[in-house]
């Protein structure tokens with residue numbers, strides 16, 4: 195009898211963690227891993243800074259975080275953290291090593307799949323390489339709550355692949371007209387060619403929140419007129435000279451200057467990311483960690 199009750203308790207516990215995973219507040223262990231791509235049309239707008247700082251904050255909030263450095267030609271997440279990984283994703287894509295072998299650990303226990311720099315550049319992953327990554331990540335299901343994919347800038351095949359494989363797309367721009375135009379071009383391509391309907395916007399290098407909201411308004415106005423998409427405002431980050439100092443020290447600003455306005459802006463975004471309900475609608479494209487989720491739904 196006692197055994198029966200304890201079994202029922204186990205079941206109740208499992209159901210509770212499952213429903214938590216479904217509303218996105220706290221993915222239950224072994225259930226729903228959330229995958230976010232951080233992307234941009236124009237380069238140098240702060241994607242890597244965003245990924246590194248948010249990852250540290252999410253880890254501090256108790257999340258198990260994996261960063262996938264998908265800038266396969268010009269890696270830099272390892273540099274931001276002051277790491278010198280021996281192997282990288284190029285070794286995985288060339289078939290030499292598995293993901294566990296190339297994975298390194300950053301601050302706060304964050305796990306990182308580093309990209310290689312320069313040497314052998316996978317500018318365009320082939321179908322087999324994409325499937326291998328999908329399978330390999332899928333086998334890590336349950337090990338991570340949140341995966342952050344740091345993509346390269348632009349609209350290359352790799353960029354569209356990583357964005358469509360993520361559950362949520364976070365587009366980073368600055369108030370510069372060229373960055374806004376390129377962010378629009380990226381969303382346009384992803385919506386018209388790949389049926390992506392929902393985007394989140396982060397505006398970096400701003401003077402104040404009003405400037406960020408102005409960028410958001412401009413983008414939504416044009417998007418509403420010409421594209422069938424919705425854009426959520428995720429937050430903004432001020433231009434901050436301490437960001438440059440932190441890069442020089444190979445530490446993230448949220449660790450070096452946790453009380454700064456910039457760190458607080460990153461913290462607000464990390465909280466929004468956690469609190470945002472998980473997007474459980476299959477998007478029609480092949481998605482990371484999705485196979486297990488679908489299998490689960492059919493049981």
Ligand SMILES: Nc1ncnc2c1ncn2[C@@H]1O[C@H](COP(=O)(O)OP(=O)(O)OP(=O)(O)O)[C@@H](O)[C@H]1O
Nearest residue numbers: 237238239240241242243347399432433434437441
């Ligand atoms: N809010 C900010 N204030 C000041 N400097 C910043 C800010 N955000 C990022 N930077 C700096 O701008 C530079 C570019 O940032 P980062 O490398 O994160 O951009 P990126 O979008 O990842 O670039 P790429 O397209 O080359 O991958 C870095 O030196 C970074 O430290």
Ligand SMILES: [Mg+2]
Nearest residue numbers: 241242265270
């Ligand atoms: Mg980068």
